[in-house]
Amino acid sequence: xxxxIRFTLNGEQKIYTGDPLRRLIDVLRDDYGLTGSKEGCxxxxxxxxxxxxxxxxxxxxxxPVAGVNGCELLTIEGIRDTEKGKCIIDAYAEGxxxxxxxxxxxxxxxxxxxxxxxxxxxxxxxxxxISGNICRCTGYxxxxxxxxxxxxxxxxxxQK
Amino acid sequence: MAEVKCxxxxxxxxxxxxxxxxxxxxxxxxxxxxxxxxxxxxxxPKFAGDVVVITNLxxxxxxxxxxxxxxxxxxxTTSAEIAASELVHPLVRDAASRMGAIALRNSATIGGNIGxxxxxxxxxxxxxxxxxxxxxxxxxxxxxxxxxxxxxATKKTALRDDELIVSVVIPKQSxxxxxxxxxxxxxxxxxxxxxxxxxxxxxxGVVVDFRASSGAAGPKVARCRKAEEILIGKKISELNTCKxxxxxxxxxxxxxxxxxxxxxxxxxxxxxxxxxxLAAGHPEGRVE
Ligand SMILES: Cc1cc2nc3c(=O)[nH]c(=O)nc-3n(C[C@H](O)[C@H](O)[C@H](O)COP(=O)(O)OP(=O)(O)OC[C@H]3O[C@@H](n4cnc5c(N)ncnc54)[C@H](O)[C@@H]3O)c2cc1C
Ligand code: FES
Ligand code: FES
Numbered sequence: 001x002x003x004x005i006r007f008t009l010n011g012e013q014k015i016y017t018g019d020p021l022r023r024l025i026d027v028l029r030d031d032y033g034l035t036g037s038k039e040g041c042x043x044x045x046x047x048x049x050x051x052x053x054x055x056x057x058x059x060x061x062x063x064p065v066a067g068v069n070g071c072e073l074l075t076i077e078g079i080r081d082t083e084k085g086k087c088i089i090d091a092y093a094e095g096x097x098x099x100x101x102x103x104x105x106x107x108x109x110x111x112x113x114x115x116x117x118x119x120x121x122x123x124x125x126x127x128x129x130i131s132g133n134i135c136r137c138t139g140y141x142x143x144x145x146x147x148x149x150x151x152x153x154x155x156x157x158x159q160k
Numbered sequence: 161m162a163e164v165k166c167x168x169x170x171x172x173x174x175x176x177x178x179x180x181x182x183x184x185x186x187x188x189x190x191x192x193x194x195x196x197x198x199x200x201x202x203x204x205p206k207f208a209g210d211v212v213v214i215t216n217l218x219x220x221x222x223x224x225x226x227x228x229x230x231x232x233x234x235x236x237t238t239s240a241e242i243a244a245s246e247l248v249h250p251l252v253r254d255a256a257s258r259m260g261a262i263a264l265r266n267s268a269t270i271g272g273n274i275g276x277x278x279x280x281x282x283x284x285x286x287x288x289x290x291x292x293x294x295x296x297x298x299x300x301x302x303x304x305x306x307x308x309x310x311x312x313a314t315k316k317t318a319l320r321d322d323e324l325i326v327s328v329v330i331p332k333q334s335x336x337x338x339x340x341x342x343x344x345x346x347x348x349x350x351x352x353x354x355x356x357x358x359x360x361x362x363x364x365g366v367v368v369d370f371r372a373s374s375g376a377a378g379p380k381v382a383r384c385r386k387a388e389e390i391l392i393g394k395k396i397s398e399l400n401t402c403k404x405x406x407x408x409x410x411x412x413x414x415x416x417x418x419x420x421x422x423x424x425x426x427x428x429x430x431x432x433x434x435x436x437x438l439a440a441g442h443p444e445g446r447v448e
Binding site for chain 2: 003005020021022023028031035039042043044045047050053056057058059061062063064065069070071110113128129131132150
């Protein structure tokens with residue numbers, strides 16, 4: 001009994017018919033060529049593989065593809081060219097939040113969810129919002145500042 | 161080894177038929193099973209048998225208040241949903257909100273946390289303090305039991321191979337004072353070194369109810385009714401004198417495995433803190 005797994009991926013309807021127990025990150029990267037989501041730890045600890053499932057941040061390395069049956073998924077590729085996505089990415093670039101860049105797609109996804117739910121977060125709220133995302137380069141301070149910058153510059157976007 | 165079959169049912173009824181016929185392992189959020197079976201990047205994780213994926217079954221989601229005031233939480237309700245719900249007892253919300261980090265709390269389910277039966281699992285601890293029950297269903301019927309009875313020992317539960325946990329029911333109850341602590345290595349994504357919940361009701365200067373339970377301190381969550389009884393019925397002015405007797409009775413429940421002295425001392429300090437607050441006439445509410 002091999003069911004079809006149906007989901008929306010960055011706005012496109014997908015029907016997946018392979019092994020339902022494969023990790024979502026592998027399906028995203030290997031089957032759909034969406035290599036923006038990175039694998040750091042493979043154990044749900046680092047957040048590099050973060051994507052958005054039905055509006056909520058999840059780590060795609062600990063979810064089987066069967067677990068997203070009927071869901072709407074957004075990856076970094078699905079938000080990077082949107083107004084909100086550009087707002088975050090421009091703020092990260094402007095404030096110098098990025099060093100090696102490996103953690104950044106996950107950070108951007110966490111930022112996107114944070115600002116959608118809380119358009120004007122305090123520093124502490126920003127730190128909590130990215131607390132599941134590990135960065136081994138930056139020491140976080142510039143990332144936190146850039147998220148505040150994205151909130152400020154994109155105020156009109158996040159308020160709606 | 162024969163290839164693992166994976167079932168993705170659309171309804172609870174289908175899932176229960178699959179449990180009955182194949183005894184397939186239930187996978188809810190997958191945050192324990194996928195990590196335990198991990199084979200590295202690009203490879204399907206390993207499972208001990210066939211798998212039935214119940215993540216998105218609508219019948220297993222959501223939180224509702226029942227007629228008798230108890231609160232029923234569907235097995236596949238996530239920690240984030242529990243942490244955000246006004247219906248749920250604050251001690252259970254505390255535990256849910258301190259699990260993992262944001263993304264983990266959007267995957268981890270209450271059924272999976274109980275089903276995993278790890279002594280380091282955060283949800284059973286307050287649930288056992290509150291005398292919560294699991295509702296177990298099979299294609300042939302339903303039964304209920306206390307979470308404390310369902311979890312037998314580390315990784316060992318009373319689940320039959322044709323059953324699923326369908327929900328958790330927390331009876332209605334209120335306390336004048338509550339206390340919760342989770343101690344981990346860092347604030348986010350930290351597995352508990354120790355957790356403690358305590359709750360009490362003080363009426364006209366008398367302790368009419370007192371409960372405590374600790375997690376991550378032995379093969380399963382510890383609650384010691386014998387120790388609790390030492391404090392129940394006492395005036396708050398007597399708490400100072402019977403505190404030692406209580407703490408000594410509690411000592412017995414911390415298992416002598418890794419770092420028992422750390423867990424004993426820390427539990428003692430936390431319980432002392434709570435009892436001292438009661439003795440000092442702490443205003444009703446949460447003891448920080
Ligand atoms: C990064 C990370 C951080 C974590 N942090 C914490 C933490 O702080 N606190 C904590 O307690 N845990 C933590 N965990 C462990 C895990 O997330 C929790 O135990 C979670 O609640 C498991 O739920 P799940 O739905 O993902 O379980 P799954 O992996 O789907 O299942 C776990 C077990 O329960 C069984 N099961 C699931 N649903 C049912 C059901 N309805 N009926 C019967 N059996 C069922 C499964 O067969 C399996 O044996 C963490 C895990 C990770 C990866
Ligand atoms: S790769 Fe998924 S959380 Fe680290
Ligand atoms: S920029 Fe290198 S890991 Fe964050």
